Every structure is written in C-alpha cells, then in structure tokens.
Amino acid sequence: MRYKIDGLRNGIDVTTTPEGFKFVYEQFVKAVREKTELASLYGLVQASTFDNEKNLPADYIPSLLESYPPELIKAYLRGQFTNLTSGTVYHQFDRKLNNxxxxxxxxxxxxxxxxxxxxxxxxxxxxxxxxxxxxxxxxxxxxxxxxxxxxxxxxxxxxxxxxxxxxxxxxxxxxxxxxxxxxx
Structure with missing residues (x-):
C-alpha cells in the first residue's frame, strides 16, 4: 500500500531480534554513528522484554533468566545487539574444570x-x-x-x-x- 499524505516521508519499518551485527546493526546503528547526517533518515527503537512485562505470564521472564546464558539474555530479554554466532555454545567452558x-x-x-x-x-x-x-x-x-x-x-x-x-x-x-x- 502506498500513502500519499502531505508531510509523510517515504520510509520502512523493520522489526527483528538483535542477533549479531549484520544488516540492521550496520544500517541503523553503525552507519548512523559514522555518518551523523543519516540520523534524520534512520531511527532505531530498541525494546526490552521487560518493557512488555505487564502483558506476560508472571513466570515468563524469571524462567528465561534461569535458563538462558548471558548472551541470549542480552539479546532476547534486554534487546541489545549481541554476537550469537560464535562462542555462545562454549562461552562458559573451562578446559581444566570441564575437560x-x-x-x-x-x-x-x-x-x-x-x-x-x-x-x-x-x-x-x-x-x-x-x-x-x-x-x-x-x-x-x-x-x-x-x-x-x-x-x-x-x-x-x-x-x-x-x-x-x-x-x-x-x-x-x-x-x-x-x-x-x-x-x-
């Protein structure tokens, strides 16, 4: 659908989880940081699961905090960009303790x-x-x-x-x- 309304700028909305540092991070965070003039073209709204807590079952967030490693908590609960492609499986592995x-x-x-x-x-x-x-x-x-x-x-x-x-x-x-x- 295309809107033709005075004052409405052409744009697109993107909804995603902040996994990795790929297109969304590159375009909406890094590029805007490097070229401040892009800030008027690209906006970023980062939301946390905690922002929606009142609409979730009471045990939802505590169960995720209990079962997720720190990297998943950072991405899925706090809404922060996180590298989930390397080192997340073995991040707590200690060769002496766990070998x-x-x-x-x-x-x-x-x-x-x-x-x-x-x-x-x-x-x-x-x-x-x-x-x-x-x-x-x-x-x-x-x-x-x-x-x-x-x-x-x-x-x-x-x-x-x-x-x-x-x-x-x-x-x-x-x-x-x-x-x-x-x-x-």
Missing amino acids: CEEVEQPGEPIYIGMDFNVGKMAGIVHVLRLGLPCAVTEIINAYDTPDMIRIIKERFWLYDGNDYRKVRGNLYLSRCFRGFQKIK
Whole structure:
C-alpha cells in the first residue's frame, strides 16, 4: 500500500531480534554513528522484554533468566545487539574444570546433543561416567538431518543411542534416528 499524505516521508519499518551485527546493526546503528547526517533518515527503537512485562505470564521472564546464558539474555530479554554466532555454545567452558579424557566404549549407551540446522548441523556425543554426562566427541558440519543420520550410523553403529535436540533453548527428545536399538 502506498500513502500519499502531505508531510509523510517515504520510509520502512523493520522489526527483528538483535542477533549479531549484520544488516540492521550496520544500517541503523553503525552507519548512523559514522555518518551523523543519516540520523534524520534512520531511527532505531530498541525494546526490552521487560518493557512488555505487564502483558506476560508472571513466570515468563524469571524462567528465561534461569535458563538462558548471558548472551541470549542480552539479546532476547534486554534487546541489545549481541554476537550469537560464535562462542555462545562454549562461552562458559573451562578446559581444566570441564575437560573429559573418557572415550566411548562399543555397546555402551551414547547421548547426542543436537543442533539442527540446514548447512551446518552439529552434535556432541556424551557417555555417562559416575552418573554424569561426559562429552567424548563431536560431529560437525553435517549438511542436514539425513546427512547427520548417515554419519551417526557410520560412526556409532555399535552403540545404543539417544538423541536430544535443541529447540528454542530447551531439550526435546527426537525420534528421527531409526536404526538405533533404543530411542527413549
């Protein structure tokens, strides 16, 4: 729809989450900072989830604060531009505190934490040691779900396996890996 109203300037509105420092950041923040004359053309309204708190369930924000890492809190709750493409998965990893020298043994149950994407799937393979998960290897750069299934079947066909996929920050059980003896 095109409006022709006296005094109304041509424009566009963009609504997005502040993930990364790509187009919206480049155009509405960085370019305006570098060329102040653009400030009359580009405006930015950053909103926080806290600004909408009265319209949310009482436990919504506390549950996110409890379950999200600092980078996601900064982006999704505070509305601040944040790099979510590198270092966010392992940002709290301490090689001395969190390192595991264990290796998986044929026939033992394995647990695979998955990040389902198209083009860059990843999985972290865990075993239980003294009742605690221990990451023993990883699968990276699988193209898509069928490719990941192929890789898992090739590498871990002697194992009993469970897959847990990441969906919006929570773990859900995935039943897509036919061929494993036990999928809970």
